[in-house]
Amino acid sequence: MGKLSLTRRPGEGIIIDKKIRITVMVINNVPKLVIEAxxxxxxxxxxxxxxxxxxxxxxxxxxxA
Structure with a gap:
């Protein structure tokens, strides 16, 4: 299984297999992941x-773990 480590800024994201999108958001100074699938x-x-x-x-x- 492959692994990829990225640095993302708020509003930036990644696309997985052309059908899953993960975006970094900051809400009330707390980083959040928004996952669309x-x-x-x-x-x-x-x-x-x-x-x-x-x-x-x-x-x-x-x-x-």
Whole structure:
């Protein structure tokens, strides 16, 4: 699985696979990520994943803590 590390300024973003857009925003001096994706793409904060979901992510090549 590939990895990419970027520096982005507020309002800048990235496009993934021509269908997912991640934009950096600053709201009340707090950096936020705005994620736009098709409805069939499941977007979940890492800290709320169950043990089973973490294992599936690892099997798919993600390196989670």
């Amino acid at each position: 098709p409805k069939d793409v499941n977007i979940v904060r890492e800290e709320v994943l169950t043990v089973e979901e973490i294992e599936i992510c690892r099997e798919n090549g993600l390196s989670l």
